[in-house]
Amino acid sequence: MSQATQDTAIRTGRVTRTLIYLVLLLFGLFYLLPLYVMLVNSVKPLEEITGGGMMNLPQVFTIEPWLKAWSSAQIGVDPTGLKPYFWNSIKMVVPAVIVSTILGALNGYVLTKWRFKYDTILFGLMLFACFIPFQIVLIPMARMLGIIGLAGTTWGLALVHVVYGIGFTTLYFRNYYAVFPTELIRAAQIDGAGFFQIFWRILLPSSGPIAVVSIIWQFTNIWNDFLFGASFADANSQPMTVALNNLVQSSTGVKEYNVHFAGAILAAMPTLLVYIVAGRYFVRGLMAGSVKG
């Protein structure tokens, strides 16, 4: 998506413009509403919420719900809070993002600069793998993780995310390297540079932007995943999303809405921060996954 604002030739009158601004602002409020609700209610005592003040700013400000969501809320059998699950997510996300991005870069390099017969079909098969409904692989994957001894571990989850993530990372690097001048590669080859030298010295130094796109995309997707976490993790390896769902759905005791909201923000925080810092790259990744070119 081009970030530059291109001027449209369309001209609009004053009344129309006011209406347009009004609609745009209303939609802005619509998108911000749930975030506002989560934020204000995560710093209120429970009585303020149950008393019908969901939309109000807090009368009594408290960070108690945050502390409770983080370190003492009942999740599953233990009152551990979301903290251990946050670390589970980190342990799953970091290796999966690194490995899938490296593989994607190498695949993209081979598929554009060392082309062979049927490489496009191969790429198509890789790409289709990103779009399958993952229900179709749940049963054999659960078995496979058991066989290789990774069932119920964050390593197992990381492996799963690498496998189903390389299609997208390959797509990013392939599209990026496709427009990289092949003559440079040929010239380096004539000078005697090998496969890895060319990659390391010529392509990699200019791959910064697309690497950021790939890392952010993978980070967001893997962090936000629920299906694989719910299917393959045991109580000690569940990621943040699964723990949050357990927290919110638990039927025992009083529903502590403020703790739920604080937990939801904690689960959303990492991806939200990445979006605020590098949203441009996230959107680029999003667009590359839909409208190519």
Place this chain on the structure above:
Amino acid sequence: MAVSADADFKTRLQNWIPKLVLSPSIAMMTVFVYGFILFSVYLSFTDSRILPTFGWVGWENYDKLWRLSHWETSLINMGIFASLYIVICTCIGLGLAIFLDQKIRGEGLLRPIYLYPMALSFIVTGTAWKWFLDPGIGLENVMQTWGWESFEFDWIKDRNFAIYTVVLAAVWQTSGFVMAMFLAGLRGIDNEILRAAQMDGASNWNLYRRIIIPQLRPAFLSAFVILSHLAIKTFDLVIALTGGGPGRATELPATFMYSYTFTRNQMGIGAASATIMLMTIAAIMIPYLYAELREKR
């Protein structure tokens, strides 16, 4: 001699390295994607219950599946959900993109606000909307405390309306993304044609209807493909928002598959439903990917 043999080995190695580098990904894909798909499809023809077993039962699971009212419910829900979700997202996305394209001051601020829900987990979205729509503490309660005593909004607890709350939350999450797709399309339109049409006295309405929107066809296609694929895969949102309930009012094929496979111990039927989901997505994605990759050559 030794030198040339060595050089020969080196060139041959150079020829093999690219394929060698690609091979881990190819191996993973073959086993974990296509191998697993075959395995699941095979399981859908077996008597598997708690664990995979290999007694062949032919089409029995599919027969049973299509006679289950639970499956019928989830398909009807999918029909309602997918059509509303796709249509509403497309309308909002296109509308916002057109509005944002009018040299709007503050576009740089609004665009990220429209898009940030895409960075959130569906579980977070589900949690936020679940309590916001809850009649006990959410919107209904707020309106009543504000003085609108007769205000009622309990769709999330109502069997006949709960599916629309799933639509609402899903639209909230992805319509900004659709906006970005259309905006990219709008920014690619040649202004010269528009100016020429303006000279001929075309109104804005006609410019959009006759010239601009027809040119957005690729964006419409992408939006449709991406949205329908997201709709069929919708799982987390339902789990977090309604848990499939009240009753079965918001069950979708993805939640059906999950509960039949992992909690009801009907793995054969679960696999059959997963196979049908895969076929549906394949019918949409394969022609699209084929066309996209062909253009590139």
